Amino acid sequence: MPVDRQAIRATRRAAISIVLFVALWELGARSHSWLVLPTFAPVREALGMLGFRSERLPWIGAIPAPSNVASAWLTMLHDAAYWRSWGESSLRVLFGFGTALLLGIPVGLVLAMSRTAFGVGFPVLELLRPIPPLAWVPAAIIFWPTQELSIAFVTFLGAFYTIVINVIGGAKAIDPRYLQMAEALGASRWNVFRRIVLPAALPSIVVGAVVGMGITWEVVVAAEMISGGSTQAGEAAGGGLGFLIWSSYVGGSYEQIVIGMISIGIAGLVSSALLRKLGALLTPWERLR
Amino acid sequence: MTRVSEQTAPITPPARSRRGALRIDEVSKIYDPDGAAVSAVDRCSLRVEAGEICMIVGPSGCGKTTLLQAIAGFHPISSGTITLDDEVLCSTDKPLAKPGSDRVVVFQNGALFPWKTNLENVAFGPLVQGTLTKRAALEKARGMMAGAGLTEVEHNYPSEVSSGTRRRVEIVRALMNDPKVLLMDEPYRALDALTRRVMHGALLELYYRQPVTMFFITHDLEEAVYLGHKIIVMTTRPCRPKQTIPVTLEHPRTPEVVTSARFLALLRETRAAVDEEALKAFQDGEKEG
Numbered sequence: 001m002p003v004d005r006q007a008i009r010a011t012r013r014a015a016i017s018i019v020l021f022v023a024l025w026e027l028g029a030r031s032h033s034w035l036v037l038p039t040f041a042p043v044r045e046a047l048g049m050l051g052f053r054s055e056r057l058p059w060i061g062a063i064p065a066p067s068n069v070a071s072a073w074l075t076m077l078h079d080a081a082y083w084r085s086w087g088e089s090s091l092r093v094l095f096g097f098g099t100a101l102l103l104g105i106p107v108g109l110v111l112a113m114s115r116t117a118f119g120v121g122f123p124v125l126e127l128l129r130p131i132p133p134l135a136w137v138p139a140a141i142i143f144w145p146t147q148e149l150s151i152a153f154v155t156f157l158g159a160f161y162t163i164v165i166n167v168i169g170g171a172k173a174i175d176p177r178y179l180q181m182a183e184a185l186g187a188s189r190w191n192v193f194r195r196i197v198l199p200a201a202l203p204s205i206v207v208g209a210v211v212g213m214g215i216t217w218e219v220v221v222a223a224e225m226i227s228g229g230s231t232q233a234g235e236a237a238g239g240g241l242g243f244l245i246w247s248s249y250v251g252g253s254y255e256q257i258v259i260g261m262i263s264i265g266i267a268g269l270v271s272s273a274l275l276r277k278l279g280a281l282l283t284p285w286e287r288l289r
Numbered sequence: 290m291t292r293v294s295e296q297t298a299p300i301t302p303p304a305r306s307r308r309g310a311l312r313i314d315e316v317s318k319i320y321d322p323d324g325a326a327v328s329a330v331d332r333c334s335l336r337v338e339a340g341e342i343c344m345i346v347g348p349s350g351c352g353k354t355t356l357l358q359a360i361a362g363f364h365p366i367s368s369g370t371i372t373l374d375d376e377v378l379c380s381t382d383k384p385l386a387k388p389g390s391d392r393v394v395v396f397q398n399g400a401l402f403p404w405k406t407n408l409e410n411v412a413f414g415p416l417v418q419g420t421l422t423k424r425a426a427l428e429k430a431r432g433m434m435a436g437a438g439l440t441e442v443e444h445n446y447p448s449e450v451s452s453g454t455r456r457r458v459e460i461v462r463a464l465m466n467d468p469k470v471l472l473m474d475e476p477y478r479a480l481d482a483l484t485r486r487v488m489h490g491a492l493l494e495l496y497y498r499q500p501v502t503m504f505f506i507t508h509d510l511e512e513a514v515y516l517g518h519k520i521i522v523m524t525t526r527p528c529r530p531k532q533t534i535p536v537t538l539e540h541p542r543t544p545e546v547v548t549s550a551r552f553l554a555l556l557r558e559t560r561a562a563v564d565e566e567a568l569k570a571f572q573d574g575e576k577e578g
Contacts, residue, residue: 177400180363184388185466186418195417199404285404285446 026067028060035061064254069262072255082244086263089220089240092148093271096155097209097216104160104212105205108167113197125164133157133219137226147238151223158219159212166208170201203286206279210272217268221245241267308374309469309502311337311360316369317527318355329355331527332369337470339374342496342503344513346563347523347531348570353506356528357472360504361394362386373469390414393463394472398479399455401447407458408434408443414466430465437461437495453484457491464499473505477512486544489515497541510563514538514555515547522562525570532562 027034032055035044044054052058064072076082111118111125133154140150174197182196224242241260248256280287318330329352337343345353358364360371365384370377378386393414394400401410412430415421421429434440437457442450447458456476463471477485489512496503507513513520520534536555538546546552 175400177396177398178402180361180388181394181396181400181402182413182417184361184390184393185414185462186390187413188417191417195405195413196402199402202404283404285448 022066025060025063026065028057029063029065029068031057031061064258069255069258072253073259076256076259082259085239085241085244085260086267089224089242089264090267092151092155092220092224092240093213093216093267095152096220097159097213099152099156100159100163100212100216101209104163104208105167108164108205109171109193109197109201111164112168112171112201113193125161129161129165133215134222134226137223151220151240154223155216155220158215159209162212162215163205163208166204166211167201170204170208171197173204174200199283202283203279206275206283210275210279213271213275214268217264217271221264307339309337310339310374311343311470311502311504312370312372313356313360314370314372316356316359316371317367318352318359318364319367328527330366331529333529335521335530335533337502337504338518340500340502341518342505342516344517344520344536345504345506345523346508346510346513346520346559347528348525348563348567349508351523351525351566351570352528353523354474357394357474357504357506360386360470361392361472362388363394390418390466391469392472393466393468394474395456395459395463395476397475399447399452399459399476401455401459401462403447406444406446407439407450410447410458411462411465413462418466433461433465434458436498437491451484453480453488456480456488460492460495464495464501467499468501470502470504473503473507475506475508478508485509485512490544492516493540493542510556510559511547513559514552515542520559522559522566525566525573531566534559534562 034040035054035056047058048054056062107121111121136154136157137150140153141147144150144153178196178200179192182192187195220240221242224238224240225246241264244263245257245260248254248260313333313335316330316333317328320327320329333352333356345356347353355364359366359379360373362378362385366379366381367384368381370380371386372378373392377383378392401407402413405413408427408430411434412423412426415426415429416423431440431443434443437460439454439458439461442454442458447455450458459476460471477488480488493516505513505516514536517536518540519536521530522532522534523529524531534555538549538551538555
């Protein structure tokens with residue numbers, strides 16, 4: 001079975017690359033312990049000439065070693081606060097992303113199908129779209145009653161535009177022969193929409209959703225850093241993985257910063273993989289292309 | 290039931306249908322994209338008898354497809370009348386015909402819906418028209434596909450089967466609606482010569498079972514002589530019938546006929562008529578270029 005052998009090879013390569021990456025990281029992070037050896041005197045000299053501190057490698061030497069991160073992580077796994085951060089961020093992503101899907105798909109389809117709607121709606125969309133979601137944070141804090149809603153709103157914006165643009169693209173790219181054929185075969189407007197436009201746009205909706213999910217994670221973390229930390233007026237909002245990173249930075253726990261970062265990486269990876277899987281289930285005809 | 294007329298009337302097909310007589314009277318089509326009126330079809334009149342396979346040949350871009358799309362209701366005419374049996378499809382007063390399942394188009398590259406299985410594609414017409422329940426539509430589709438030897442590919446998506454099979458499924462989908470006329474827009478153009486010959490046999494087999502009128506555009510003159518009851522050669526732009534060649538070959542036709550003297554004589558006659566127009570079209574193109 002050649003497919004299986006290929007899968008095994010791919011897994012092996014992935015394992016090797018991750019192990020190699022961690023090993024180099026460990027080596028770099030521990031540079032302060034081996035760079036002082038006499039053998040590396042020329043390296044120290046070169047670093048000094050370039051204006052760096054000579055007792056450790058620049059950049060990577062300032063990062064906690066993976067072994068330290070791992071041991072700190074093991075302790076954190078028993079910490080309920082860590083899992084609460086996961087839960088808080090995931091809920092925000094789920095809420096923001098869900099709302100973006102729920103609103104983005106119909107908005108995109110309407111803009112794609114009606115010339116009037118497109119003429120009226122698209123310029124506004126194009127004006128708002130370049131505004132980064134994070135630029136909305138102050139405004140969101142002002143016009144949403146709770147901090148939680150502000151974060152949810154900013155998260156929603158992260159995925160919304162991507163989804164809308166992809167839906168429009170997918171629905172507009174439909175081969176006109178499919179529409180002519182459906183009409184000739186007697187399909188009503190609703191049937192054309194349900195049985196032709198929607199399935200034809202589905203593959204690009206899935207693509208938009210996967211990309212949008214990635215942006216949602218980016219945005220939620222940043223929004224948590226900016227607004228989630230301050231619990232003014234006894235407000236219970238805040239927390240999340242973004243806040244975990246920020247408070248670790250403020251508290252000087254560098255291992256926790258890395259743990260927070262990797263946690264977000266894992267969260268993004270898992271949610272994108274799940275979405276792709278779901279997308280493949282929804283569009284079985286695509287895998288045959 | 291299908292082979293009665295073999296001796297009696299060689300030109301008439303077996304069990305000729307009594308519906309699907311198509312009349313095109315004085316139809317003109319002027320494209321006016323930017324003020325420069327281009328006459329694509331000029332006072333074109335022709336008739337297709339009920340149950341007749343009428344082959345339309347002519348130089349590329351001569352307006353044959355314009356005519357077909359006017360019948361299908363995809364594009365309006367500028368003047369004239371198109372009548373199907375007793376129903377005026379379009380006229381000078383009502384230039385755009387309403388698309389309907391009594392006139393199904395089979396496109397050059399095929400227009401099976403990729404997100405539906407072959408069976409669902411075949412069942413689509415009656416299902417969306419509401420003439421059959423889902424169960425009955427699928428039942429009928431299964432029967433039609435079995436009749437065409439397509440049972441094996443029922444549950445495949447169109448992209449999983451060969452392009453020849455897709456074309457056969459598409460014709461079955463059209464016939465499923467019991468159309469008065471099939472509008473064939475070079476359906477076999479993209480196929481290789483061998484597959485095309487298999488397609489011709491399959492099409493005739495379906496035709497002998499359900500003798501539906503065909504308005505069949507092609508560039509393949511052998512195809513025209515092999516399939517048609519008559520061949521109408523069109524002039525180069527503006528498009529108008531130049532010559533009608535009755536195909537005096539018996540139905541049902543067998544592959545051996547292509548080597549007969551009469552077949553070759555008909556082919557020669559058709560080629561002479563088409564070549565003259567093709568040369569004119571080429572010279573016109575040279576002048577414009």
